[in-house]
Amino acid sequence: MTNNFVHVPPAPTAPDELIRRDLARVWHPCTQMKDHEQWPPVAIARGDGVWLEDTAGKRYLDAVSSWWVNLFGHANPHINAAIAEQLDNIEHVMLAGFTHPSVVTLSERLAAITPGDLSRCFYADNGSSAVEVALKMSFHYWRNVGRPEKTRFASLANGYHGETLGALAVSDVPLYKQTYGPLLLDTLQAPSPDCFQREPGESWESYTRRQFEPMRQLLEQHAHELAGVILEPLVQCAGHMRMYHPVYLELLREACDEYEVHLIADEIAVGFGRTGTMFACEQADITPDFMCLSKGLTGGYLPLSVTLTNERIYQAFYDDYENMTAFLHSHSYCGNPLGCSAALATLDLFEQSPVLDDNRELARVMAAAAAPLADHPHVGEVRQHGMVLAIEMVRDKAAREPYPWQERRGLIVYRHAMAQGIFMRPLGNVIYLMPPYVITAEQIRWVLGVAAEGIDLATRD
Structure with a gap:
């Protein structure tokens, strides 16, 4: 059957009329809609x-x-062309039971450029979902290896990891979290290493080292029940862009190894060159157990996220079906080919110029x-x-x-x-x-x- 439908673009709309239609139907994110009475979108x-x-x-x-x-x-012409080429081949196919060249190539390239031994890629739709994947995967790992008591997570005060309930539970920005407190997991927070509060004349590194001690104490006290620690490397973006020294990442990696707790790096906002290196973790020369990526992953074109982890964690889920150890998590648009093609084009641009x-x-x-x-x-x-x-x-x-x-x-x-x-x-x-x-x-x-x-x-x- 031939599809004879021809798409006709909508007629241009006067700006005031478009705003009227918007305010009649659209509920905008992170907005008190009454503000638009004074300041229209x-x-x-x-x-x-x-x-x-x-x-x-x-x-x-x-x-x-x-x-x-x-x-x-x-x-961007290069990303536009990559998406157009992909669109001519396949716009989407489910990633359960199927694969496609763009997701395979993207996974290979991400494994090659991320720190250390992050060799396995699990895809989702957005940054919050990548964090949910990391939390669930960490929890499930400990269950699969016979440590079911490790069920809790720790994070930093003033941290932010997304709006879905698991991601919000490990966040600590009251503006976003406080209302939904009764719905959330019980998590632990250590003081932020945010250097805004340092003493006059104190260096970023000195203050950051001093601020790590409460985290060390938290790990020592709760290691038996902690699955993982999550943080935003170097910049707490939604937490008013507060920043800290890379030495915190180095100290935390050592402590997580010592106390057998996963380290989850939320590089959703700070990855892909934002902090001066391709990934913020590189500035401390550490490899997390999980790295969450989104936002710049597709150059700002399409919603796509990925949670990377290592072979040791992957192998804890690799078993006969009847043993029920598989990671049964999914999103309809996991590994969407259009998103993957945008991500590949974005990585091309990093390679083509300094x-x-x-x-x-x-x-x-x-x-x-x-x-x-x-x-x-x-x-x-x-x-x-x-x-x-x-x-x-x-x-x-x-x-x-x-x-x-x-x-x-x-x-x-x-x-x-x-x-x-x-x-x-x-x-x-x-x-x-x-x-x-x-x-x-x-x-x-x-x-x-x-x-x-x-x-x-x-x-x-």
Whole structure:
């Protein structure tokens, strides 16, 4: 049978009419919808490189990579072509009982570029789901090897790992977690190594080492019941972009080995070059037992995630069917061919040019452009790991006293930047820059200049 249906694109819609239709039906994520009575959503028609263009033709520089996902710019020709080629072959096939070239090749390439012996890839749809896979796999591993008492997880205060219930349980950002507390697993938290709280004159490394002691004590006390520890290497992104020294990862890897607890690295936001190395764990020269990847995995194109682990963990599930040790977890779009083709094209771009070297130069430009803000009377800290830079506004600089969250000072910076043609979405009182890697030095200086203007406006009493 021939399919004679011809797709006809919808007729162009006036911007105001599109917003009216949106607000009548769409419930936006991470949004108090009543805010849109004052500040309607921006209707985006197209993207090109670092730019987003709305339906009225105004352009905005995407300084936060559209929630940290975009690496090589919007409408990247190489990624576009790879997806189009894949679309001509197969758009999707279930990964249970089937395979396809894109998922096999992607798995081989990920195993080759990730740290150490991470040789097995389990696919899901998004970052939260990758974390769920890691938690379930860790728990199930201990059950399969005869240690069923190891059922709990530990994480860091101020950490964030996603919105699904398992991922939320090991998170510690009250804004997202508090409401759902009765639904969540009972987990353990160690103090964050976040260096914002260090003493005057204390180095990042010294403070981070000192902050590891509570985690060591937690592991010593609870090792008998702990399946794993999960953390975001180097940057607690949703936790106001707080940062710490790589030595924490080194110390935690040693302690997890000593106490027989899995180490789960959530590199969903910090992987693929964001912190200056391909993966943040490389800066401590460690290999986790599980690594969760998403966001930049497809260059910001399609939802895809992967949880990597090692052969030892894989073998604990490899058995005769009747012994019921298999990992019976699935998502309909596991290993989707279109997503895998986008991921392969993204890895191509890392191989075709010195992306990490170029990023280090851009990071130096970011640091130099932001440096004057360190002396601002209402900036408590300017901090940076690679292509992630954060500026924290405070009421009292000496005491590092924050502004009350109810004052929404970051929103003032956001609105000022949007008026200037820059899209920044602050985290409370923290203004940050996490741009696509195709941004130029001149654009970085412009963005940080506009950020400085916005901070002046936001901190004016």
